[in-house]
Amino acid sequence: MLKVSQLQVRLKKVVLDYDFSVKTGEIVTIQGRSGVGKTTLLNVIAGFEKAYSGDVTWQGESLLHKKVTQRPVSMLFQEHNLFEHLSVWQNLQFGLQGEDISERIKQAAAVLEIAEQLDKPPMQLSGGQRQRIAILRTLLRPEPIVLLDEPFAELDSTTRLIANDWVRETAKATNKTVLLVTHQDEDVERVGDWNLVLG
Numbered sequence: 001m002l003k004v005s006q007l008q009v010r011l012k013k014v015v016l017d018y019d020f021s022v023k024t025g026e027i028v029t030i031q032g033r034s035g036v037g038k039t040t041l042l043n044v045i046a047g048f049e050k051a052y053s054g055d056v057t058w059q060g061e062s063l064l065h066k067k068v069t070q071r072p073v074s075m076l077f078q079e080h081n082l083f084e085h086l087s088v089w090q091n092l093q094f095g096l097q098g099e100d101i102s103e104r105i106k107q108a109a110a111v112l113e114i115a116e117q118l119d120k121p122p123m124q125l126s127g128g129q130r131q132r133i134a135i136l137r138t139l140l141r142p143e144p145i146v147l148l149d150e151p152f153a154e155l156d157s158t159t160r161l162i163a164n165d166w167v168r169e170t171a172k173a174t175n176k177t178v179l180l181v182t183h184q185d186e187d188v189e190r191v192g193d194w195n196l197v198l199g
């Protein structure tokens with residue numbers, strides 16, 4: 001279980017409070033008006049932002065004292081940080097490990113309709129293609145907690161549905177615990193097990 005207990009985050013002018021738990025293997029969508037603290041929550045869980053008080057525990061163990069790289073967390077970044085001097089394929093190979101990883105990347109790329117983009121440098125991809133590469137990479141990483149901040153924002157409605165289903169199926173098949181920030185009600189219905197509204 002991922003437990004966020006009486007967590008308080010203090011930024012310059014705002015105090016943000018969170019208290020909820022997500023069962024292992026569950027997908028929770030997170031909604032709330034702009035500025036309510038959705039991105040900040042993910043940043044605290046991943047270790048990019050500090051907590052003021054309270055705790056975040058995973059399987060009973062606090063994450064807050066752990067370094068970013070020691071946390072069991074895979075997070076999708078808005079800027080999709082890909083190395084521009086490597087092909088997309090090389091970028092994915094670089095970040096992912098595992099026996100059958102090449103096959104898993106190829107299968108995922110085919111479903112997400114980005115198989116033809118794998119040999120290109122990232123700068124030749126559209127925003128939506130980069131976003132699907134980032135989704136693929138984030139879900140195929142081994143960490144059990146997956147944090148997705150507006151992962152489908154740049155996708156058209158058809159591609160979005162394909163990505164919705166791929167994320168849900170992949171997360172369930174690999175028992176990921178997922179926090180998915182979204183402004184779209186369709187993502188809530190199609191991907192999530194339950195919805196957390198902040199604010």
Ligand SMILES: Nc1ncnc2c1ncn2[C@@H]1O[C@H](COP(=O)(O)OP(=O)(O)OP(=O)(O)O)[C@@H](O)[C@H]1O
Nearest residue numbers: 011012013014032033034035036037038039040041
């Ligand atoms: N580094 C920072 N320093 C000070 N205040 C910040 C910082 N980052 C965010 N904030 C403030 O904290 C609040 C929460 O921001 P956050 O980005 O988490 O909101 P959000 O719910 O993700 O918003 P959106 O839906 O617009 O992405 C906002 O009021 C924002 O202005």
